[in-house]
Amino acid sequence: MYKIVDKRQLNKDVDLMVVKAPFVSRKCEPGQFIILRADDNSERIPLTIADYDREEDTVTIIYQVVGYSTQVLRTKEIGESVKDFVGPLGQPSELKKHKRVLGIAGGVGAAPLYPQIKKLHEMGVEVDVIIGGRSDEYIILEDEFKKICHNIYFATNDGSKGKKGFVTDVLNDLLDNGEQYEEVIAIGPLIMMKAVVSITKPLNIPTAVSLNPVMIDGTGMCGGCRVTVGDETKFACVDGPDFDGLLVDFDECMRRQNMYRDQEDHVCRVGLEGGQKNA
Known part of the structure; x- marks a missing residue:
């Protein structure tokens, strides 16, 4: 069991949780993720490592409450535990010592972007960041980014913070x-990353993206996280989750991402109405 040592709600849809996980905290690097189960009856869900503290043996995760498993996770309180916390999984981000890099985060994508930007800052790279959200409320980790970024820009759908758009x-x-930037790192909804690449690709600006398709086992065996990168089939859980955005087939990713939407809606309804036992 993995004890929850801190937890707070960042907005009405997003929570931050700090978990005591000694092995993961000692081995993880920016870009990697964990797979957890909230309790015995929960499914396995992948969550990117948003931060870690090797001295305190803790790992920070940030998750959006969108499905049944994250709804269960939201009910957990400080002092309680999660059943499984497996990792670190995936490949660490390939961070290069460029002179100048631009990070772009959409919504909860700020969580996986943060450790990469933090590491680049520690490497002496000058980093600018754009953070987007539906409104001011959905901009997360603003204070944390301000400590490590040269410039920080905002975009909100309603114009409540930064540029409207x-x-x-x-x-x-x-x-x-x-x-001018030597590289762009874009993390967020697939449609956002695709839109970023549509701008950077004609300009030949290297662009890294993070893919989080359907993952089951996290070891490459189930094949649920297949993605097409260039002319190759990759598995996001073992080859990624970071890939060359200029080569990713985003349309295929989006089709696969929506494959189980009806089943997830059903599980949410059953779980909320009848409890986890009936899910």
């Missing part, structure tokens, strides 16, 4: 104003 609007503004 999307992260790609801010990206276009920066590029039109002559800002």
Whole structure:
């Protein structure tokens, strides 16, 4: 069992949880993820490592409450435990000592972006960041990013913070104003990452993206996380989750992501109405 040592709600849909996980905290690197089960009856769900503290033996995860398993996770309190916390899984991000990098986060994508930007900052890289959300409420980790970023920009759908519009609007503004970056790291909804790549690819700006398709076992055996990168089939759980965004088939990823939406809706209804035993 893995004890929850801290927990807070970042907004009405997103929680931050700090878990005592000595082995994971000592081995993990930016870009990697864990798979957890909230309790005996829960499914296995992958969550990116948002931060870690090797001295305290803790790992921080941030999750959006969208399905039944994350609803169960939200009910857990400080002092309680989660059943399984397996990791670190996946490949660490390939972070290069560029002079200048731009990070782009959409919604909860700020969580996996943060450890990469933090590591780049420690490497002496100058980093700018664009963070997007539906409104000011959905901008997360603002204070943490401000401590490590050279410039930070915001985009919200309703204009309540930063530019009214999307992260790609801010990206276009920066590029039109002559800002130059050796690499872009974009993490967020697939449609957002696809839109970012549609801008960076014609300009030949290297762009890394993080893919989180359907994952079951996290070892590459089930094949549920197949993605097409260039002319190759990759498995996000063992080959990723970070890939060259200029080569990713985003349309295929989006089709696969929606395959089990009806089943997830059913599980949520049954679970909420009848409890975990009936799920």
